[in-house]
Amino acid sequence: MEEKTVKELKKIVGRDGVLHTPEDLAVYGYDGTFEDSSPDIVVLPETTEQVSRILQLAGRERIPVVTRGMGSGMAGASVPYRGGIVLTMTRMNRIIELDEENGMVLVESGIITAELQAEVEKKGLYYPPDPSSNRQSTIGGNIACNAGGPRCLKYGVTGDYVLGLTVVLPDGRILKTGGKTIKDVVGYDLKSLFTGSEGTLGVITEARLKLIAKPDVIHTASAEFPSLNDASRTVNAILSAGIVPVTLELIDDTAIACIEEAMSLGLPRDVEAMLIIETDGSDKDSVAREIERIGAICKENGARTVTVAKDEDERNNLWKARRSIAPSLARMSPNKLGEDITVPRNAIPEAVRRLKDISARHGLPIAVFGHAGDGNLHPNVLFDLRNPDERATMEKMIAEIFETALDLGGTLSGEHGIGSLKLPFMERAVDAVSLDVQKSIRNLLDPLGIMNPGKALPE
């Protein structure tokens, strides 16, 4: 990068807002996958105005800009393959206004999701979306990927809580959309266009989010299934009974084995699957009755045991198990590729069968877990990146996993996004006219192609 450009960036954000030693650059080159590529420079803005000036400079000099929260993405979206500027939003992490009366919060986009959640919960409010990365990921990253999480079955995904955004467009203009109203049909819904656009249409600097009242009562149950197929069938049996639990998570035996190897939490090693199910509400008796009804449905569908957590400790233990799947898999295998397919919920048993078949045919383990209640599964292929055969096999398996999802009326991603890793499959998943319109909108807003080039949409 030219000295003149570096100087100008330092003028915009201050000397300490620009990083460019090789060590610094290495730290900002990876994400939650095994992808890695250093940027030319890292810039840490503190205001929307600074972001605007940085993008104007980048446009003038045709420098690629990759916006980054905490780099926990699962599809390569924040990896700067083409160098350029990594725009790290973590210094913009303030809560600007917590409006208790209207149940809304206005934040800068670099705030960590769990920190925001802790703050609003102090006031009896609740921000439901809970990507498993919520202790490191930022709200801005969550919005850019329209992140989900276990609780999204009942409460909806990140985008369902976005009331308004401040976005710096690729040409530096500052756009504001939405506000303090719950319903708003004035003009086109631009906030939904930016939500999930993976940093390709602009930089989200502020977000106004809807909050709900914190539920008073939560019950969490685990059900052990000798048969994975029975566990899969049970998901739709519960939902078809008209019950919408908060979470309905599936964990298969491969995942259980990895958790137990890594942490010895006392999970059953002699079953093919577990379901973790949670219900909540404000009415104690009704929540208790709901978890009982769910337990009965599990038993009718082949659960060996159903255990309702008796206290906060037992509850935390179950969630500890669920949250530690990804790190446990990482300990058990040199590498893993975690996918994020979704299928119609009645296709879950068939999807799980086919995933296990792919694993058997190719000889690499696939751990299957995820938010089965909304048809969103995370098949993780375990492999060794240093072994070229295993990498090639993994790639074949990933292709078959996507084929499976599409065959069953599903799609490539429920909450991780496309990034770079899923690009080769996008043309099969998305209608050609739709893709063409998406590309033309991108080109309209970013004619110079500086925003996260090579991501989210095929070129």
Place this chain on the structure above:
Amino acid sequence: MEEKTVKELKKIVGRDGVLHTPEDLAVYGYDGTFEDSSPDIVVLPETTEQVSRILQLAGRERIPVVTRGMGSGMAGASVPYRGGIVLTMTRMNRIIELDEENGMVLVESGIITAELQAEVEKKGLYYPPDPSSNRQSTIGGNIACNAGGPRCLKYGVTGDYVLGLTVVLPDGRILKTGGKTIKDVVGYDLKSLFTGSEGTLGVITEARLKLIAKPDVIHTASAEFPSLNDASRTVNAILSAGIVPVTLELIDDTAIACIEEAMSLGLPRDVEAMLIIETDGSDKDSVAREIERIGAICKENGARTVTVAKDEDERNNLWKARRSIAPSLARMSPNKLGEDITVPRNAIPEAVRRLKDISARHGLPIAVFGHAGDGNLHPNVLFDLRNPDERATMEKMIAEIFETALDLGGTLSGEHGIGSLKLPFMERAVDAVSLDVQKSIRNLLDPLGIMNPGKALPE
């Protein structure tokens, strides 16, 4: 319209799919407001393919196209001020697939909303969005306006149920977006862009909608408030207690008086306001306890009486009152203009005070009612269009109503849209950069400007 064009349209949709006698044209020139302007021709397509051919023809000949459901819009969006083609979608009214297992339905866009609701309820399923027009309005019109309704407080608006759309673009290309998955972050969210775009970005021909389980238990209560201000304050008191009723409707004394003049339903004529509140769920005791808690909050905040409907008859009577407000107002006054402002929910008492003050200062009655729970009020100005003074006064009052909404952090429309009637106020309500981006997206998709010209966005 040229004879050649009429012939070509008849070739596309058949002779009986084209209407052009003066009587026919008059019938397709109005909407739910007092606006009126005849098209040059009415075309009733039966397939997406026919719509595509019609739009290709319209583009070639530069003929404006106004898509129309049942003409119940409240902002002039379906009035063909510039003549051209009215594309009436009512022959495309089939249920293509009711997928009970996945809780989804695929429909053609011309189906009447209440007919769809009745069909899915036969299977124990439920389509919550319930615009007051649901017995005449179509799903396509609901999506084009992102329609709301009383139940949207708990269940969300039309857009929250749209899983996928088939849209014919202005150039005739057929675009498909979304599918049978609940979560989908593959590419940009185009379905939300088309939802609420008021027929300016294309013609919605099919929609896949999410359904939920039909609630087993519903309780409906009415609360009578001697003071309108107390009724307004109660709205936020209920929501701040962490309760989310299905509906939380406000009806003021002007509206009550009109209903009673028209229908004599036995509503109290000696109070300033009523609230109609509904709760639902699957747990009988819990729903009953919730309505009791709400009743107690009403009493604490100044309700004279709270009555819970004892049976379906009493419940229907309350909803009959609510639904008959608009027709009753129409009977009491030669004309009415019904607005649709939204404000943050804690601003409702101040908004209601200011609305009453506008009425007092200008001397024309304003009936205030609406979905107070989500801050969405329908102030209706009663006037006589034949009296030029009253029309001028009404126009001043409408401008002040919008100023009030914007002053209080609200906006112009919660569920009716902009159409033609609210266009003059849009630049004050929407960020200039956002408006510019919206216009450029419209121009990108409709460079010839044939789709509902002069609506939704300022030119």
